[in-house]
Amino acid sequence: MSCNTQDLVIEQGKTFSRVVRWETGPVVYVPITAITQAAPAVVTATAHGIPAGWRVALLSVKGMAQINAANMPPRTADYHKATVVDPNTVSFNDINSLGYSPYTSGGVLAYNTPAPLTGYTAAMSIKDKIGGTELLRLDTTPSGRIVIDSTGMTITLTVDAVTTAGITWNTGVYDLKLISASGVATELLAGSVTVDPGVTTT
Numbered sequence: 001m002s003c004n005t006q007d008l009v010i011e012q013g014k015t016f017s018r019v020v021r022w023e024t025g026p027v028v029y030v031p032i033t034a035i036t037q038a039a040p041a042v043v044t045a046t047a048h049g050i051p052a053g054w055r056v057a058l059l060s061v062k063g064m065a066q067i068n069a070a071n072m073p074p075r076t077a078d079y080h081k082a083t084v085v086d087p088n089t090v091s092f093n094d095i096n097s098l099g100y101s102p103y104t105s106g107g108v109l110a111y112n113t114p115a116p117l118t119g120y121t122a123a124m125s126i127k128d129k130i131g132g133t134e135l136l137r138l139d140t141t142p143s144g145r146i147v148i149d150s151t152g153m154t155i156t157l158t159v160d161a162v163t164t165a166g167i168t169w170n171t172g173v174y175d176l177k178l179i180s181a182s183g184v185a186t187e188l189l190a191g192s193v194t195v196d197p198g199v200t201t202t
Contacts, residue, residue: 003187003188003190004190005189005190005191006190007192007193008191008192008193008194009193009194009195009196010159010164010167010193010195010196011164011196011198012164012165012167012195012196013161013164013165013198014161014198015158015161015164016158016159016164017156017157017158017159018156018157019053019156019157020154020155020156020157020176020188020189021053021054021055021114021153021154022115022117022155022178022188023055023111023112023113023114024112024113024115025112025113026113027111028049028110029059029109029110030045030046030047030048030049030050030108030109030110031046031108032045032058032061032103032107032109033046035064035097035103035107036097036103037064037100037102037103038097039095039096039097039098040083040091040092040093040094040095040096040097041067041091041092041095041096041097041100042085042089042091043058043092043109044088044089045089045090045108045109046088047087047088048087048089048090048109050082050084050090050111051084051114051152051153051154052082052083052084052152053081053082053083053154054081054082054111054114054153055079055080055082055111055112056080056081056090056092056109056110056111057069057074057078057079057080057109057110057111058080058107058108058109058110059072059107059108059110060106060107060108061103061106061107062103062104062105062106062107063101063103063104063105064097064100064101064102064103064104065101066097066100066101067095067097067100068107069110074110080094080095081093081094082111090109115153115178116150117148117149117150117153117155118150119180119181120148120178120179120180120181121139121148121178121179122138122139122140122146122148122155122176122179123137123138123139123176123177123179124137124138124139124146124157124174124175124176124177125137125174125175126173126174126193127172127173127174128169128173129172129173130173135167135169135172136159136163136167136172138157145157145159146158155176155178155188157176164195170194170195171192171193171195172192172193173190173191173192173193174189174190174191174192174193175187175190176188176189176190
């Protein structure tokens with residue numbers, strides 16, 4: 001998998017938290033059997049296997065064509081964050097299908113395969129420039145600010161408010177790497193970091 005670019009903003013004096021999900025191939029296609037005309041839209045897809053919060057696109061739906069992704073293959077704007085209702089049902093809080101045409105048949109839920117996180121550790125370094133001085137480090141040591149949930153398929157980055165209040169720099173660059181049990185490192189995210197001084201501190 002190629003590294004994704006994602007710029008981060010840390011608000012000074014406030015807790016920074018970001019949930020990251022590691023998507024890989026192949027794309028999974030799950031047949032849809034029903035979609036409600038409701039807010040939020042609720043989709044029935046037997047044994048969908050979608051983790052909570054995962055990005056999902058809806059393709060080739062008949063009847064309720066308004067719900068389909070606008071592009072093929074889907075682009076970022078075509079994906080919706082899934083809320084798992086049960087093993088056969090998901091809802092999409094950002095889709096109001098009350099005014100859509102009734103679902104008649106067909107369609108699939110399409111999502112990228114979740115990478116298995118068991119045995120992985122993670123490290124994130126923020127530097128003043130590429131190859132420069134490290135300004136802040138996050139990792140999966142007990143107090144390292146990164147938590148990997150191999151069941152929920154999430155990687156959570158957290159920097160507490162006391163630490164962000166003490167930041168004396170304005171901008172930086174970062175990368176987030178996942179390291180397998182055998183020592184293979186994968187760069188998952190990279191980009192810039194901007195510190196927002198904000199107005200109110202905790």
